[in-house]
Amino acid sequence: MSLALSPPPLSLGPHAHRSTLLPPMYSLRHLKLLHQRRRFASVAAAALRQDTTVWTQAPLSFVEPAAESLFHVTVDISDSPDLASSHTCAGQYLQLRVPDSSKPSFLAIASPPSLAAASGAFEFLVKSVAGSTAELLCGLKRGDVVELSPVMGKGFDTYRIDPPEDYSTVLIFATGSGISPIRSLIESGFSATKRSDVRLYYGARNLKRMAYQDRFKEWESSGVKIVPVLSQPDDDWKGESGYVQAAFARAKQILNPLSTGAVLCGQKQMTEEVTSILVADGVSGEKILKNF
Known part of the structure; x- marks a missing residue:
C-alpha cells in the first residue's frame, strides 16, 4: 500500500498549527527514501549510458x-x-x-x-x-x-616472428591460468615443427595446480618442448623448481638472439623479469609477444 503525500507549505506563520503537518520523523524518512531512489536511478542511468557493450x-x-x-x-x-x-x-x-x-x-x-x-x-x-x-x-x-561480450584484443601478433626459418627459436612462458591463451596459440599452430627450438616454460605451485597435463604429449608432438616449473613441489619432484624466470635464467641457451622470439602470459612479475632477461641478451622487444 502506498500513500500519496502532499508536500508541506513552503513557509509557515508563527501561529500555524503543526497538527496539520506530517509527523516530522515520517516526513524526513520519506524524503530520505525519495532521495535514495533518485540517486540510485541516476547511477543506474549513468551506468546504462556508459555500458554500450552488446551482450x-x-x-x-x-x-x-x-x-x-x-x-x-x-x-x-x-x-x-x-x-x-x-x-x-x-x-x-x-x-x-x-x-x-x-x-x-x-x-x-x-x-x-x-x-x-x-x-x-x-x-x-x-x-x-x-x-x-x-x-x-x-x-x-x-x-x-x-x-x-564481443571478442576483444589483438591477440598474439605471431606475424612478428614469421617466417619460421628466420625465427627458429621461440620461447614461451606461462604461469597459472595464463596457460589458457598459450593453449590457444599452440593448438592453432604457429609452425612450431618448422622451428628448431620451441620451449614452453610453464609455472605452477605444484602438479595439482597444473592444468592441461593431458595435452602435453599432443603439444610436444606439434614441436613444443615443455618445461614444467613448480614453485612448491613435493619431495618426489625431479624437474625444475622455483619461479619460471629463475628456471629460464639458469637454462637460457639462446644461440642467436636475432632469430629468437618469445610469447608471455601470466603473473606480472614473471613477464617483466623474463622480458628484462631476454632484452639484456639481445632479443628485440618487438619480438616479445603479449596479448594485452
Whole structure:
C-alpha cells in the first residue's frame, strides 16, 4: 500500500498549527527514501549510458575441474555465428557475466579459433577466486545461461616472428591460468615443427595446480618442448623448481638472439623479469609477444 503525500507549505506563520503537518520523523524518512531512489536511478542511468557493450546470451555445455582451483568451462555459441567468427587470433579474450552478478569477468579464450568456427564453442580455463564472478561461474552447471561480450584484443601478433626459418627459436612462458591463451596459440599452430627450438616454460605451485597435463604429449608432438616449473613441489619432484624466470635464467641457451622470439602470459612479475632477461641478451622487444 502506498500513500500519496502532499508536500508541506513552503513557509509557515508563527501561529500555524503543526497538527496539520506530517509527523516530522515520517516526513524526513520519506524524503530520505525519495532521495535514495533518485540517486540510485541516476547511477543506474549513468551506468546504462556508459555500458554500450552488446551482450550475447549463451548456455554452458561443460563445467568440470581442470586442476586445483581451476575449471574447464565451455560455452555453446552455435546460435551466435557472428560471435564465433570474431575469434580470429590466439590470445584474444572477452567479458563474461553470470546471473546474480553485475560485474563481468575478463577471460582469455583457451580454445583455438578453429574450434569456434567448426563446433560453435568457446573454451576457457577459469581460476575460481573466492567472492568473484569467476567463482560463481565455476559453480554453474550445463545448461545455465551466461552473457558474453564481443571478442576483444589483438591477440598474439605471431606475424612478428614469421617466417619460421628466420625465427627458429621461440620461447614461451606461462604461469597459472595464463596457460589458457598459450593453449590457444599452440593448438592453432604457429609452425612450431618448422622451428628448431620451441620451449614452453610453464609455472605452477605444484602438479595439482597444473592444468592441461593431458595435452602435453599432443603439444610436444606439434614441436613444443615443455618445461614444467613448480614453485612448491613435493619431495618426489625431479624437474625444475622455483619461479619460471629463475628456471629460464639458469637454462637460457639462446644461440642467436636475432632469430629468437618469445610469447608471455601470466603473473606480472614473471613477464617483466623474463622480458628484462631476454632484452639484456639481445632479443628485440618487438619480438616479445603479449596479448594485452
